[in-house]
């Protein structure tokens with residue numbers, strides 16, 4: 001009997017509206033050359049006015065279910081990783097359970113893990129399958145364009161909206177989840193936060209008069225340094241955990257925040273350029289959606305073949321980090 005635990009279906013969704021660097025240069029004091037040189041981003045997708053986090057999540061989830069050849073009623077748990085939920089309470093997973101027409105199964109959000117949320121959710125799903133669940137829908141979704149400060153050039157040019165989803169289960173899997181590793185350093189929480197609306201800084205008239213935007217507080221250089229350190233260490237840790245060598249890795253799919261971060265991780269690990277998947281030039285940093293979007297696209301573009309060992313590695317606010325190993 002096939003007893004492997006892993007991924008059985010993949011899906012992604014990026015909104016149709018393209019926002020280029022030139023579009024940004026008309027709104028803030030920036031230009032294409034700066035953004036490309038400092039980040040590698042050329043364009044990103046923004047949700048339409050009538051699209052919400054739930055719409056993005058449902059579009060990716062439906063594709064993942066179809067790809068797995070199952071229906072919503074076959075799912076026995078839903079996990080949504082997001083820092084930009086549909087509403088404050090209840091969580092996006094509750095809305096998604098209803099939208100998909102899934103059974104009355106456990107459904108919950110993993111919020112606040114920043115861009116590391118999806119890989120952490122995969123790790124949780126793996127252990128939930130070990131504990132008896134059959135098929136878990138795991139979604140990473142972000143609609144950050146609606147919450148960020150469109151006048152802050154330090155942050156607004158970095159992000160994009162998207163969703164990615166997978167079905168994690170036991171049996172005939174396409175990619176076995178061999179192992180994962182995750183960690184947190186909460187002492188660095190203040191270096192990257194989205195504060196408005198929490199109990200520390202509730203919504204107020206003053207906030208509303210400023211446009212009701214959520215300030216993304218970010219020390220870009222510190223985030224950069226830490227992202228390189230943690231994503232490369234997590235990659236090495238997960239390899240050690242599963243007893244494999246980095247020479248055996250066919251493809252690394254890192255969180256897509258900045259091309260210079262990805263290059264620095266690659267050179268720390270001593271891995272060739274063709275073994276690292278990059279799509280941030282087209283999508284920017286899509287937070288929790290970044291890794292599942294890249295994973296689904298790498299597979300669609302034929303960058304992953306049967307037999308490949310593929311590593312996912314992500315880093316985000318918290319600081320949180322997480323890495324996972326997949327055997328296709």
Ligand SMILES: CC(C)(COP(=O)(O)OP(=O)(O)OC[C@H]1O[C@@H](n2cnc3c(N)ncnc32)[C@H](O)[C@@H]1OP(=O)(O)O)[C@@H](O)C(=O)NCCC(=O)NCCS
Nearest residue numbers: 030031034038115153154157220221223224257258315316
């Ligand atoms: C944000 C980031 C791109 C900035 O790049 P950097 O090389 O570190 O740039 P610096 O912070 O040294 O800033 C250089 C200058 O560019 C300016 N600048 C910032 N954003 C700009 C923009 N969009 N266009 C033009 N200039 C900009 C800064 O104001 C600064 O000007 P100053 O020196 O006059 O103050 C980079 O630090 C980064 O990607 N960090 C990680 C961010 C991230 O991934 N966050 C999400 C976490 S998952």
